[in-house]
Amino acid sequence: MNTSVAAGVVIVGAGQAGGDLCGALRAQGYTGAITLIGDEPYPPYRRPPLSKAFLSGEATLESLYLRSAETYARQQIDCRFGIGVERIERKSSSVRLYDGSVVPYQHLVLATGGRARRLSLPGANHPNVHYIRNIEDILKLKEQLLPGRRLLIVGGGYVGLEAACIGIKKGLDVTLIESLDRLLARVTAPELSAFYEKAHRARGVKIVTGAGLHELQGDALVDAVVLSDGRRLDADLIIVGIGMIPNTELADAAQLKVQNGIVVDAFTRTEDPAIYAIGDCCNHENVFLGRRVRLESVPNAAEQARVCAAVICGKPQPYGAVPWFWSDQYDLKLQMVGLSEGYDELVIRGDQDNESFSAFYLRKGILIAADAVNRPQEFIVAKRMVTDRAQATAAQLRDEATPLKTLAGLPKPV
Numbered sequence: 225m226n227t228s229v230a231a232g233v234v235i236v237g238a239g240q241a242g243g244d245l246c247g248a249l250r251a252q253g254y255t256g257a258i259t260l261i262g263d264e265p266y267p268p269y270r271r272p273p274l275s276k277a278f279l280s281g282e283a284t285l286e287s288l289y290l291r292s293a294e295t296y297a298r299q300q301i302d303c304r305f306g307i308g309v310e311r312i313e314r315k316s317s318s319v320r321l322y323d324g325s326v327v328p329y330q331h332l333v334l335a336t337g338g339r340a341r342r343l344s345l346p347g348a349n350h351p352n353v354h355y356i357r358n359i360e361d362i363l364k365l366k367e368q369l370l371p372g373r374r375l376l377i378v379g380g381g382y383v384g385l386e387a388a389c390i391g392i393k394k395g396l397d398v399t400l401i402e403s404l405d406r407l408l409a410r411v412t413a414p415e416l417s418a419f420y421e422k423a424h425r426a427r428g429v430k431i432v433t434g435a436g437l438h439e440l441q442g443d444a445l446v447d448a449v450v451l452s453d454g455r456r457l458d459a460d461l462i463i464v465g466i467g468m469i470p471n472t473e474l475a476d477a478a479q480l481k482v483q484n485g486i487v488v489d490a491f492t493r494t495e496d497p498a499i500y501a502i503g504d505c506c507n508h509e510n511v512f513l514g515r516r517v518r519l520e521s522v523p524n525a526a527e528q529a530r531v532c533a534a535v536i537c538g539k540p541q542p543y544g545a546v547p548w549f550w551s552d553q554y555d556l557k558l559q560m561v562g563l564s565e566g567y568d569e570l571v572i573r574g575d576q577d578n579e580s581f582s583a584f585y586l587r588k589g590i591l592i593a594a595d596a597v598n599r600p601q602e603f604i605v606a607k608r609m610v611t612d613r614a615q616a617t618a619a620q621l622r623d624e625a626t627p628l629k630t631l632a633g634l635p636k637p638v
């Protein structure tokens with residue numbers, strides 16, 4: 225048994241949140257031992273390019289890494305990559321790794337992210353059925369993106385749509401199926417769904433909505449699928465983008481509260497004062513939203529890393545950041561801020577036909593969310609307005625002659 229490390233901060237999961245936490249701890253003055261343990265054989269890396277520039281071959285492997293090897297060494301981060309944590313021993317304040325070594329902790333941070341939700345149909349394990357969650361997935365998939373091949377994408381969320389875009393760029397014959405009646409149904413308004421459906425169709429993607437996957441056909445490889453409406457589609461390869469499942473098993477086994485993620489307060493703390501959870505794996509109390517939420521985004525992982533580091537350094541500040549996200553498809557840059565659920569009015573500013581516009585979501589006259597397509601400047605202002613819970617009328621927001629920033633200073637409601 226190896227118990228060689230002085231107890232300090234132990235981070236389980238070397239992804240976006242775990243990597244950012246190392247930097248945030250040192251930046252906020254933490255001088256104790258930091259051990260970063262990740263089961264992937266890579267240092268922490270950015271996942272967004274996995275369905276974008278890394279899949280298309282435009283980004284190198286090294287360009288994905290959050291920080292250089294020298295930075296971890298300089299900041300005295302004890303990195304253990306390629307080995308997972310098997311369990312948490314709360315009684316002895318330590319974690320046991322799969323190689324039998326034991327690492328004691330004073331503070332334990334779970335940054336275990338999530339894994340791709342898999343199809344549960346016979347044939348789902350055939351080698352031409354692909355997922356997009358980690359580097360290994362892309363190394364396998366990239367080779368298969370050859371011009372003329374028939375690519376079937378299951379799922380019309382961001383990952384599916386970004387993969388469709390790369391498929392088209394690479395000259396494949398792309399069909400995307402979505403079981404709900406519109407694309408991006410869980411995250412945006414019908415108007416945005418219609419815009420994205422039109423944009424993808426115009427660039428050559430065949431789209432089927434309102435039909436799920438019923439059957440995968442083929443022996444060693446899947447060569448066709450049958451949809452729930454009985455349609456049969458031939459395919460050379462399949463990409464499945466049907467969401468992720470948070471990795472909460474370690475927390476569960478350690479009898480920490482888990483409910484759609486590891487339950488933490490606004491300071492990233494679980495009910496065990498020595499254990500924290502950050503990033504995709506946690507369900508946190510969000511001061512801005514006034515409720516619990518589990519978010520899957522880089523800004524969320526980075527902000528939670530900052531909040532967690534502040535708590536560990538004895539300078540607690542609650543997590544109150546407004547959620548935001550982006551997605552790149554073809555030449556369309558989508559940036560979204562706030563959560564649009566519960567909106568009672570949608571206002572479009574700009575021209576959808578020119579593929580440059582913003583969508584504003586209002587509830588009782590207050591801006592609760594905005595989506596900007598190819599309007600990065602407007603997005604910056606919209607982000608501030610959503611953060612400030614700005615009031616605006618539909619007429620003001622729609623009127624392009626009124627610069628958005630002049631609306632940003634409107635008084636807040638009492």
Ligand SMILES: Cc1cc2nc3c(=O)[nH]c(=O)nc-3n(C[C@H](O)[C@H](O)[C@H](O)COP(=O)(O)OP(=O)(O)OC[C@H]3O[C@@H](n4cnc5c(N)ncnc54)[C@H](O)[C@@H]3O)c2cc1C
Nearest residue numbers: 237239240241263271272308309336337503504520521522
């Ligand atoms: C294809 C794709 C595209 C995306 N695009 C965008 C985008 O455009 N914009 C955006 O904001 N967000 C995007 N995201 C989401 C974003 O990447 C995630 O929200 C972010 O990576 C979450 O960081 P995390 O550290 O919580 O989890 P992860 O990055 O998933 O890292 C968790 C790590 O913990 C490891 N781990 C799990 N269990 C253990 C264990 N027991 N022991 C050791 N290690 C363990 C995992 O293997 C993994 O390496 C995208 C995600 C994907 C998959």
